[in-house]
Amino acid sequence: MDEILAEFIAETLETLEVLSGEVVAWEADPTDGSRLDAFFRFFHTVKGSCGFLNLPRFERLAHAAEDVLAAVRRGERKADPATVTAVLAVMDRIGALARGIGDGEDAAVPEAADDALLDALVEGASCPVDTEATVAAQVDEMVVELETNADLNPSARVGRERAPRTIRLPLALIDQLMNGISDMVLARNDLARKMRDREADPELESSFERLSANVADLRDMISKTRMQRVDRLYAAIPRMVRDLSRDLNKKVSLELDGGDVEMDREMIEMVVDPLTHIVRNSLDHGIEEPADRKTAGKGEAGLLRIVARQSGNQIVIEIADDGRGINRVALVEKAIKVGLVTPAEAVALTDDDKLQLIFHPGLSTAAEVTAVSGRGVGMDVVRANIEQIGGVIGIESIVGRGTTITMRVPLTLTIIPGLIVQSGGHYFAMPRGNVIELLHQNSSMVAIEEIGGARIATIRGEAYSLVDIEDVLGLTRTAIKGPRTLMVIRSSVGQPYVLGVEQVESNEELVIRPASPLVTSAGVFAGMTLPDNGQPMLLLDAAGIAQSAKLPLRDAQRGIVAGGRTPAVAREETMQALLFAERDGARRLIPLAIVDRVEDVEPDQVATSNGRAFVRIEGKLFPALNAAAGVAEPIKSLRLHAGHEVLCYLIGDVLDIIDVPPRLDVSLNEGRVAGLVMVGTQQIEMLDPFALFAEAARGSGGDASAVRPVHCLIADANDAWLSGILAPLLRQAGHEVTIGAGGDVSPDIILCSGAGDMAAESDVPVLTLSDDAGATGADAIYRYDRDRIMARIAELAARRAA
Amino acid sequence: MTDNLFLFASIAGTPVAIRASEIEAVVRLGDIVPIQRVPAHVRGLAALRSRVLTVIDIESRIFGRAMSIDRRPLAVVSDVAAHTYGLLVETVSDICEASSGVQPIQGRIDRYWAPFATGLVEREGRSHLLLSVADFVNTPSTAAKAA
Numbered sequence: 001m002d003e004i005l006a007e008f009i010a011e012t013l014e015t016l017e018v019l020s021g022e023v024v025a026w027e028a029d030p031t032d033g034s035r036l037d038a039f040f041r042f043f044h045t046v047k048g049s050c051g052f053l054n055l056p057r058f059e060r061l062a063h064a065a066e067d068v069l070a071a072v073r074r075g076e077r078k079a080d081p082a083t084v085t086a087v088l089a090v091m092d093r094i095g096a097l098a099r100g101i102g103d104g105e106d107a108a109v110p111e112a113a114d115d116a117l118l119d120a121l122v123e124g125a126s127c128p129v130d131t132e133a134t135v136a137a138q139v140d141e142m143v144v145e146l147e148t149n150a151d152l153n154p155s156a157r158v159g160r161e162r163a164p165r166t167i168r169l170p171l172a173l174i175d176q177l178m179n180g181i182s183d184m185v186l187a188r189n190d191l192a193r194k195m196r197d198r199e200a201d202p203e204l205e206s207s208f209e210r211l212s213a214n215v216a217d218l219r220d221m222i223s224k225t226r227m228q229r230v231d232r233l234y235a236a237i238p239r240m241v242r243d244l245s246r247d248l249n250k251k252v253s254l255e256l257d258g259g260d261v262e263m264d265r266e267m268i269e270m271v272v273d274p275l276t277h278i279v280r281n282s283l284d285h286g287i288e289e290p291a292d293r294k295t296a297g298k299g300e301a302g303l304l305r306i307v308a309r310q311s312g313n314q315i316v317i318e319i320a321d322d323g324r325g326i327n328r329v330a331l332v333e334k335a336i337k338v339g340l341v342t343p344a345e346a347v348a349l350t351d352d353d354k355l356q357l358i359f360h361p362g363l364s365t366a367a368e369v370t371a372v373s374g375r376g377v378g379m380d381v382v383r384a385n386i387e388q389i390g391g392v393i394g395i396e397s398i399v400g401r402g403t404t405i406t407m408r409v410p411l412t413l414t415i416i417p418g419l420i421v422q423s424g425g426h427y428f429a430m431p432r433g434n435v436i437e438l439l440h441q442n443s444s445m446v447a448i449e450e451i452g453g454a455r456i457a458t459i460r461g462e463a464y465s466l467v468d469i470e471d472v473l474g475l476t477r478t479a480i481k482g483p484r485t486l487m488v489i490r491s492s493v494g495q496p497y498v499l500g501v502e503q504v505e506s507n508e509e510l511v512i513r514p515a516s517p518l519v520t521s522a523g524v525f526a527g528m529t530l531p532d533n534g535q536p537m538l539l540l541d542a543a544g545i546a547q548s549a550k551l552p553l554r555d556a557q558r559g560i561v562a563g564g565r566t567p568a569v570a571r572e573e574t575m576q577a578l579l580f581a582e583r584d585g586a587r588r589l590i591p592l593a594i595v596d597r598v599e600d601v602e603p604d605q606v607a608t609s610n611g612r613a614f615v616r617i618e619g620k621l622f623p624a625l626n627a628a629a630g631v632a633e634p635i636k637s638l639r640l641h642a643g644h645e646v647l648c649y650l651i652g653d654v655l656d657i658i659d660v661p662p663r664l665d666v667s668l669n670e671g672r673v674a675g676l677v678m679v680g681t682q683q684i685e686m687l688d689p690f691a692l693f694a695e696a697a698r699g700s701g702g703d704a705s706a707v708r709p710v711h712c713l714i715a716d717a718n719d720a721w722l723s724g725i726l727a728p729l730l731r732q733a734g735h736e737v738t739i740g741a742g743g744d745v746s747p748d749i750i751l752c753s754g755a756g757d758m759a760a761e762s763d764v765p766v767l768t769l770s771d772d773a774g775a776t777g778a779d780a781i782y783r784y785d786r787d788r789i790m791a792r793i794a795e796l797a798a799r800r801a802a
Numbered sequence: 803m804t805d806n807l808f809l810f811a812s813i814a815g816t817p818v819a820i821r822a823s824e825i826e827a828v829v830r831l832g833d834i835v836p837i838q839r840v841p842a843h844v845r846g847l848a849a850l851r852s853r854v855l856t857v858i859d860i861e862s863r864i865f866g867r868a869m870s871i872d873r874r875p876l877a878v879v880s881d882v883a884a885h886t887y888g889l890l891v892e893t894v895s896d897i898c899e900a901s902s903g904v905q906p907i908q909g910r911i912d913r914y915w916a917p918f919a920t921g922l923v924e925r926e927g928r929s930h931l932l933l934s935v936a937d938f939v940n941t942p943s944t945a946a947k948a949a
Contacts, residue, residue, distance in 0.1 A: 182852035426836070473838035516856040516885035518939060519847075522839035528847060528854050536835050536847035536854045548839075 004235050006166070008049050009102045015042055016095045026084055036079070039087065040069045046094060048239060055101075057111055058094060064118050065090040086120040093117055171265070174225050181219045182511060186534050188215050226266070230308040230315070231259035233268050237279060241304060244283045251290050251301035252283060258308035263315045263411055270389045271317065271409060274382040278319045278405050279304065281378065286323030286403050296400065298322065310411070314391075314433065317407045325399040328354040335360070343598045343636070344578060348657040355395050359383045387543075390416075390431065390526070416512055418539065419487075420505040420531065424475030427537050429510055429529055430487065434542040436496060437488040438504060446486060457486060457498040464488065467549040468500040469540075472524060478502065491542035497551050508532070512539055523548050577660045577677070577686065580638070581652035583626055589660065589677055589686045596639040596646070598654055606631045606650075609795050615648040619729070619786060621794040623696040626650040642689060647696040660686075710793050711736045713747030713764075721783065722753055726769070729786070735793065749796050753783070765796045806899045808923050809878065810930055811891040814861045814869070816915070818891075819900070819923040819930035826881055828894050830874040831857065842868065843938070848877075848888055855879065855888035858938050864914050880935040887939050900925055904932055 019042060026035045047062035065087050071077040093114065188211065195208065234256045245252040287293075287302030294300060307318045332346050335357050341349070349357075361380040386393045391409035410416060410433060418429040419438075439446055439459065447458040448466060457466040466486075470477045485504050490496045510529040515538070519525055526541035576592040605616045606627055613627030615637060622639070627650055638649040664675030664686060672695070674688035712730055714722045717740035727737045738747065750766045769783040781788050807822035834846040834857050843863035848855045857877065861869035869890055877888035904921040911919055911931070918938075919931040 179852045186852060426838075475838065513854060514885070516887065516939065517883075518844050518856055518858075519837055519840060522837065524839060525837075530849055530852060530854055534849055535833065536849050538835075538837060538847070 004231055005053055005101070007235075008053055009098045011049075012046060012098045013095065013102075015045070016091065016098075019091070026088075036069060036073060039091070040066065040073065042091070043069065057114065058097060061090050061094055061097075061114060061117065064121050068121050083121075086117065089117050089120065174222070177225075178222050178511075181215070181222050182530065184215050185219065185532060186530075188212055189532050189534065226264050227262040228265040228268055229259060230261045230263060230268070230317075232265075233271060233275065233308070233317075234259050234306070236272075236276070237306065240276065240279065241283065244280065248283060249289060250283065250287055252287055252304055253301045255303065255305040257306070261308045261310050261315060263409075267315070267389065267409060267411075270385065271407065274385050274393075274407065275306075275317065275319070277378065277382050278407075279306075282319060282321040282323065282403065286321040286325075288324050292324075296324075311408075314408045315411055317409070318404060319407075320402060320404040322402040325401055325403055326355060326358060326395075326397040327399065331355075331357050343654050344592075344595065344657060347654055355397055358395065359393070390433070416510055417507065418510040418529070419507055420537070421469070421487075421501045421503075421540070422505050423469045423502040424473075424478055426473075426475060427505065427535070428469070429508075429531075429537050429539045430489075430499075430542070431526075431539065432507070434489050434491060435487050436490050439486045439488070440483045441486055441500065442483040459486075459488065459498070464496060464498040465549075465551045466498045466500060467545070467551065469545075472545050472549050489542050489545075491546050495551075497546055497549075499545065510539070515539075575660060576657055578638070578654065579656040579658055579679070579684070580654050583629065583635070583650060583652050585652060587655065587684055588673075589658075589679075589684050590638065590640075590649075591686075591689060592657060594640050594642060594689045596641040599637045599639060599648075601631070601635050601637045601648070601650070603631045603633060603635075606635075607791055607795060609799060614794060615650075616787065616791055616794075617648075619790050621790070622646050622648045624648045624650060625692060625696060640689065640692065642693050645693055645696075647693060649692065710796075711738070711746070711748045712793065713737075713750045714739045715750055715752050716740075719753050722751060722769070726751065726783075726789075730793070749793055767792060767796070806901065806903050807897065808900050808925070808930075808932075809894065809897045810923075810925055811878070811894045813891055814865060815892070817928055817930040819925070819932050820878060820935060821932075822897055824880055824935045825878055826886075827879040828891075829877055829879055829888070831855070831877050831888055832874065834871075834875075842866070845871075845890065850879065850886070850888070853886050855886050856939070857888045857890065859890050860933070860938055861890070863938050864918060878935070880939075882936055882939045885939070887935065889935060889938060896925070898925065905929075907931075 019038060026039075043062045043066040047059055047066060050056070050059040050062065068077065068083060068087060072079050072083065077083065191208065192212075195204070237256065238254055241252055241254045282304055283302075287304065288296065288298075290300040293302065303320075303322045305318075305320045307320075309316050328351065332341070332349065332354055335341050336343055336346055340357065340360055358379045359382075383393050386407055386409065389409055391407060394406045394408075395403065396406075397403040410431075417432040419432055419435060421428045421430055437459075441448070445460050449456050449458070455466040457464050468477075469475070480502055482503070485501050487499045487501060487504070488496055489499050508531055510531060512527045512529050514520075515525055515528045519528070519538070524541055524544040525538045526544070527539040529537050529539055531537055577589040578592045578595050579587060579589055581587055599617065601615055601617075606624060607614050607616065607621075608627060608630075613624040614621040615624040615627075617639075624637070625647060631650070636651050636653060638651055638654075640647050640649055658679060660677050660679065665678050665683070666676040668675045668685075672687055672691050673685045674691070675686055676683040677686050710730075712727075712735055714727060714737060717723060723739045727739060730737050747764055750764050751769060752766065753769050753771070767789075768780040769789065770780050771783055781792060783789070805821075805823070808819040809822055809825055809828070810817065810819050812818060829850060831848040831850070834848045836846040837844055843859045845857040845859045845862075845868075848857050855877070859869050861867065869892075871890060875890050876892070876894060877890050878894075880887050880889065900923045902924050904923055907919060907922055915931060918933050920934060921932040922929045923932050924930070
């Protein structure tokens with residue numbers, strides 16, 4: 001807090017200094033309104049900052065002055081000399097108080113003296129005409145006090161020396177210093193090499209040792225200049241929470257902890273935005289309104305707690321609220337709606353998977369967009385920002401109890417402990433934070449196997465993907481004497497994996513610089529560094545390597561058996577089946593492999609013709625099973641595929657995805673049911689996909705193809721709309737199209753654009769596509785009603801085939 | 803008149819000019835550490851005191867063949883968007899003012915140089931193709947978009 005206070009005082013005094021010129025000008029001409037804004041802003045800022053710095057005296061003064069200025073602005077009050085003087089007196093008092101606090105002497109001016117100033121302000125307002133005398137009297141008093149204050153100055157100056165003295169420096173200067181020190185280290189190393197080549201000289205060596213130690217100390221000190229207390233990160237939060245909770249009519253008590261933890265100033269800047277966003281989210285979506293909290297049996301005021309702590313070479317910042325938690329159902333529904341997951345996949349999501357959805361673009365759980373947050377850009381950007389600086393973000397949420405978001409970021413952007421890795425004659429650095437464990441390849445704890453091209457390293461019973469750095473980077477492998485080294489790597493995007501390298505050289509503190517875009521575009525390097533030997537080295541990007549080696553990522557893993565680390569061998573012993581409810585409610589299984597997707601079908605998408613049902617999806621017709629009972633309301637459909645045959649199996653609902661043994665417990669082979677499978681203590685019928693497709697095919701009159709292509713004849717080849725627009729659509733939908741009345745075509749349907757164009761000489765149905773939007777009737781359809789055209793063609797064709 | 807100050811060099815035997823305002827220094831580089839999985843014209847990294855340069859092979863970018871370099875190759879050092887680059891050149895003849903400034907290109911230059919040459923600069927009666935450092939340090943995809 002001291003630091004913020006010091007900053008506030010510095011800022012206040014600075015602004016006063018800037019304003020002092022304006023003060024004089026305003027005094028000379030009080031009617032000049034252009035200066036008013038600058039003063040108004042000053043008081044407003046002071047008032048705002050004081051609120052959370054707990055300086056009620058400042059706040060009272062600033063507030064009164066702000067009120068008066070606001071009245072002047074509104075034209076309710078004239079900026080007469082009396083008012084101006086009173087306002088300026090308040091300004092001076094604020095300056096005096098600020099200096100007093102800066103010197104550690106709060107009581108430089110007794111608080112009671114403020115009342116006189118405030119009275120002067122108010123009196124100016126109540127009797128604007130005849131106040132000059134009183135105000136002048138007050139001001140005299142004020143001047144006296146200022147003089148006393150000036151008398152105090154010598155002692156104040158002494159006090160100033162007691163407080164830590166600071167100056168502001170441009171960051172670039174510190175960076176230059178840092179570079180200078182790095183140069184020095186390189187020069188020292190060079191000197192050390194040269195000294196080794198010469199004869200030993202103890203005297204020279206001891207001088208060199210001293211120089212070395214100094215350089216090392218200097219480097220540590222310069223590194224520290226970049227560190228700042230987390231308080232700085234906290235500075236804006238109390239104000240924001242106060243303002244926001246007022247806007248949202250919520251009560252929030254804020255707890256900030258760990259402000260004395262230090263982190264890199266650049267890192268602080270990178271974390272400000274994500275933190276602000278998370279706090280906004282918490283207030284807006286997390287913490288409930290007082291009435292809701294009461295009904296939920298909680299205190300009226302929500303609790304927002306932000307804690308920072310250092311853990312190893314990471315800073316952990318936790319933002320916890322005791323609000324309503326994250327609504328998983330809403331989140332999953334939204335995810336399905338935007339097509340992120342299919343309903344079937346959604347069923348298989350673990351609770352953690354569901355929470356992770358919040359980090360996907362376009363998912364915001366708020367029912368409506370508010371001004372505060374929930375604009376759809378949000379947590380995805382937060383995650384991207386955190387990961388960009390090598391951090392990790394995690395989330396925990398208990399419905400009704402609250403949400404905790406944890407950000408883990410590296411201590412500093414620029415100096416990280418790293419492992420120097422050697423492979424194929426090259427050196428690379430790997431951030432130590434990414435390395436869980438190092439093992440020799442021939443260690444008894446490691447078993448390496450190759451299955452279908454995939455390499456798996458099993459370490460103490462856990463299976464990891466194994467990738468060699470030479471393969472990722474396209475290096476040639478060099479023969480080495482000893483065993484290769486395996487690094488167990490964790491990255492921010494996926495599951496841990498094992499990176500095989502020739503050997504790990506050493507462990508160094510590395511000064512990391514950003515790499516140029518040409519280098520980062522390779523996707524596997526996170527930056528570059530210049531270690532003490534003076535040879536530039538690239539920093540490996542753990543996540544980039546996993547991506548470029550196409551290792552399974554967290555997202556791709558979704559929908560697979562929970563616990564992706566189950567050895568592949570074990571996984572092959574089961575198969576996945578979709579557990580669903582039939583339309584009559586009976587629970588049945590179907591092999592997941594043949595389920596293409598789960599879709600919501602509207603009643604008007606289902607058409608029945610001659611006992612055969614079709615579902616129309618995206619302008620295509622698919623044979624449907626289970627449609628005999630009619631479809632009165634929206635229903636779910638499993639789209640099953642086998643090769644190029646597709647059918648829609650209408651169901652009640654999707655229940656789950658489970659693992660079942662590939663062999664049935666009881667084979668039945670009766671109709672659609674292949675047999676029974678034991679699931680827990682229940683036996684459930686497993687559908688026979690073969691029988692389903694056979695049934696669909698029988699329904700289409702023994703036609704081999706489930707969706708029978710319709711042969712359309714477009715008689716008038718000169719009709720641009722028919723041949724240019726409709727024909728491609730029809731072909732796309734799988735139909736055959738002939739344009740122009742040829743000799744021996746035998747179409748299923750004839751399409752024309754104008755009534756009577758085509759004499760109905762044969763028994764081939766004729767469909768007239770009118771450009772009259774009101775066209776109705778069995779054989780005339782509005783030409784832009786694509787769905788009806790497609791349905792009609794299919795229907796006519798089906799009737800003909802039957 | 804710093805705008806008319808140019809560095810005159812040669813690349814693959816062709817005289818070229820680069821605006822002096824784009825250049826920080828001309829140095830001889832030490833060892834170049836190659837980088838994997840980057841376009842061929844990115845030769846590697848080189849240390850220049852405490853800075854690390856990304857070394858660009860202009861010849862390779864233009865002609866698609868790597869420039870043969872000796873032990874301590876000449877490079878033009880340039881800062882673009884907070885990154886430092888070293889662009890390999892064959893020889894450097896001078897840094898001086900060209901009184902006539904930049905002239906439009908006369909004649910048809912071949913397809914290799916065409917994407918990079920933006921004008922002609924004359925020095926001692928000889929024309930030099932004007933190149934810009936920025937054209938060589940963009941990733942090829944962004945460069946293609948710009949073209």
